[in-house]
Amino acid sequence: MFDFNLANCLTLSVIVFLVGCYGLLTRRSLVMILLSIEVVLNGVNFSLISFNHFLWGTREFGHYLYMLSIGVAAAEAAIGLGMAIVFFRNYRDISRERASRLSEGES
Amino acid sequence: MSELALNNGLFSASATLIVLFSLLVVLARNPVRSTLLLIMSFLPTSLIYVMLKAPFVGILQILVYAGAIMMLFTFVVMMVNPRPEENELGHLPGADPAGTRRIELNVLGGLAIAGIPLIIMVRSAAANLPLGPEHPSEFGELSSISKLIFENPMENPLTVSFELISFLVLVGIIAAINFSRRDPSHKKGTP
């Protein structure tokens, strides 16, 4: 159906990115927003590897960048989820409306 | 079947699965389901990576992403324990379904406006680019990647940045542990 070429790979990457963005903007729970960010990152990593395969033939810089990317993603997920836990501990509610009202103080 | 057709078919199938699973991730009501669906989407991704002559990366995807990061998510989802009803889009006690619908449509519209030109641009750019050189043997294998990163460590910027990334992960761990520690003698929320 689809040819295995750079254009299609990049299209896939963009579509996954957009799907993740949709989840990022729409989900109500903070943890789910973080999950959507992982979807976005997944799409981006995909583009890195496909670039490397199709364009940068000799050395695997794209793979290296991919490793950086997942390293950062791991750290970011850890910290983000940690914050979500602390948030939940304080407010017993993990919704983004509650987070938006953070500046208003307790409850 | 020719190898090319095989490749194309595999790619098409995997791509479709990836998109499908990703959509389900963002649309699922149950957070546990979302997490598992994301893990599921990693499998076709790994397959495509292998097809892209990146076997090591494909393994890493499963090991690190699905193995470690998603485990993290699963634990947190369990801990936070939201009831399914609370996480449904628009199906909340006291929520405003029409408002939520409006938000969703707005977001869809915005993404479409941004995304469609983006895709067009990307496709046209990609079509015009010349193909890169031939891959050497052992391309994408662990040995080759490790050579890339660690040869000439004194002058190689990749070595330094690799180590820095690992340091970054360490910092992230320490930070996360530190601020989420529960200390009964302090006020709530502060480490």
Next chain:
Amino acid sequence: MPPVALALLPVFPAATALILALFGRRFNHTLVGLVACVGVALSFLVGVGFVSSVSGGAESTYVLGSWLSTNVVSASLALRLDSVAFAMVMLVSGFGFLITLYSIGYMHDDSEVARFFASLNLFVASMLILVLADNLLLIFLGWEGVGVCSYLLIGHYWKDQAVPLAAYRAFFTNRIGDLLFLLGVAFLFAHFGTFEMHAIATKAAGLSAESVDGNSLAAWGALLILGGAFAKSAQAPLHVWLPDAMAGPTPVSALIHAATMVTAGVYLVARLSPLYALFPQIRGVIYICALLTLVIGAVLAVVQFDIKKILAYSTLSNLGLMFLALAADSPGAARLHLFGHAAFKALLFLGAGSVILAAHHEQDVRKLAGVLKHLPITRAAFWIGCIGGVGLVPFLAAGFFSKEMVLEAVAESPLTLGSLVVSGETLKWIITAVEVLSAVYMFRLLGYLESNVPGEAAKGRHGHAPHEDSLTVKLVLGILCVVGLGFGFISAPASFGGSGSGFFAMINGGEQMPEGPSFLHALPAAIVALIVSTLTFRVFSNASKRKALLRRLANFPQSSGGPLATKFFFDVVYEAALFAPLRALGRFCASVVESVAEGGFELLGGAGQVGSALLRRVMNGKIQHYAAVLLAAVFLMLLLLPGR
């Protein structure tokens, strides 16, 4: 004395000024005065050491370094001492020292002595720079310095409401002069290509009057510099500040407004006299202004009741005389009278200071009647000073020979301004007539002070009569009495058998003293002066005769708005023509600025508020809003930056 010591001359008083300015408040009064005296005394001693360096026409130059050096313009920080400058240095530092010493006694109960003495020292330093400067730019430094110190010292009693205004007046009038001076310097530089005064003088001397165009840059330069000199030396129409400057302490009046600062203009024009010799028209202008000043000073001095104002108008008149000598192209006579005037006027001012001090700061002569009876040294000072001021007798009167020399010079040099030509002889008679008035005002003053019926101040307070308290006051008055007496001897020309040629040569850079008038020539004027002086004195020292005269004069129709009371309308004219329009302009500008600025700021502020109201909606705290904005930015970048 090595040339480098020239630099020490202004440095000593400047250093003590700095010390006093920084730490003077912690010293006690006597220490402050002593420090100040030491500064000026050191200058004087170093100056004396140069006497051999300037004998026989030699000169000593010390170059501190280059000040400006560009392709077009160059001036260096150079001090030059020739015999003229040497004489001025002796005058400034010598009189400066004596007056500083005097001030220790005069200002002993003043609360702000540190500032006073610091300003006084700074003045001496600036005046020394002015006198030693080799080029016109460096002279301007000293010029400005003395102007500032004059302002500071006039304003010493700043708590009195009228005093700061007097100080401003002096300063602003000087500023106008400074502007004209700078313009003149620029014009002269454009014509002669140098800032150095002796170079300009030499070049000008090499030209002949016919070869120079009256409209050339040199002419305009000379005229503009003249404006500066007029402001500094209080010539009409820029003379209005000098009487008001009497608001400062009396030693200041003696030093600055009699002996030194006001003579800076004379000094400058005399230095450039070869330049002015080329332009009889410009000298015609000097003639007219100087004559005006002479007359105004003499006439107004006769009707003043404040002792310092009488002396101030007398100074004005004498400055006019000096400029008349310059107009007559005789810088020698001008300089001679400069020194002579310093001799007797300083004496008179310091004597007046002693009187004021003894009478507890009373300055009205009517109340000071008869006070000299109790003040012997001051009495001697006043007699020597008045006789010297009028130039009554040869040899004993300091002013006799100097005034005669001026008259002789004028007699040989007619006034030419356009089509107006006045012969020298006519001018000489006019001046002599005005000088008779000097006898009147001087001996009127003396008459009041020696009146047979004591006034309020002479009666003393708390039972005891006024007396001379202060040691330094008496000491300095004594020294100056000797100087006043001696000046007549050292200034006598050959026609009177005197040895004045030595002194004259020194102060005029080796120029030969002219013959001088013969004894017979000078006799008529001297006799007239003697008669007038005696008459005036007898009338004014006798209280009943004085009152009779004043009653008769009161019948004279004389409105209080008349010329005498309004100082010949100068103030009124300045106010109407200059100050009132300037004030109106200032008010107008202020209102424009206010409305523009206020309106502008309102507009800016309003725009800021509207803008911020718009932008505020971005910061609403909603997470998905922020995320959406972030993504929108990313997409925009991706879409709009292809190919980079």
